[in-house]
Amino acid sequence: MMKEEQVTKKEQIKGTDSMDYCFIQSMMTQNEKGLRISGSFIPQAYNNMVEELKQKFGESLTKNHLKNRLKTLKSGFSQWYDMFRGTSLSGFGWNSETQPIEADEEV
Template structure:
């Protein structure tokens, strides 16, 4: 893109058709792909949209307190601005990601399987449930499951445990 821009193949912010053809040909040769002019145009549209958002942040036109440090090549912000931003952002599906991926982390933090977690919760009774909505929320977050836990009580006359043998 920069080569085409330097050649003057961009007029009023838009590349001329031959510039797109040249870029597509170069990308296809370099990466062994079958890209089209439309693929490239769509990617450029996405890049421009993302860049516009970042540009506004870097130049403090969108979120006051943020800026771009050209020397360090990092985003900078006042401590209060960072704190407000961090405190207002949620991490979607965090509990699900913990359940799926935390065991693979070497830190040792959150390293328990769902079976281990259920056993711990049954043992400690950490979860207090007062409404159906709370149960639904706990199920959605994979904090609990509705799977039956095996009992180690020989005096139990309930034959439901024998269903596992079928």
């Protein structure tokens, strides 16, 4: 007889704007504490962030959830940065004097 394989389903957690904000604040705190070395958070930083966010949101968060969310946030940031400040010359830009986002007429 063949053994039945147990399939473990990974719990997905949908990030909200408030969770993202708290996560970013938590990352900044860990960075200020010196728990980010050479651009990467050390395991203790992730442990601290997981505990902090669990207390605020009661979700069953893990280090992997946070790492995946960080990748998503970085990707989104990168796209917006390139559009408004990067070298892509998208035609969009930030007017620091009047402070709106502006676009060239043809865009």
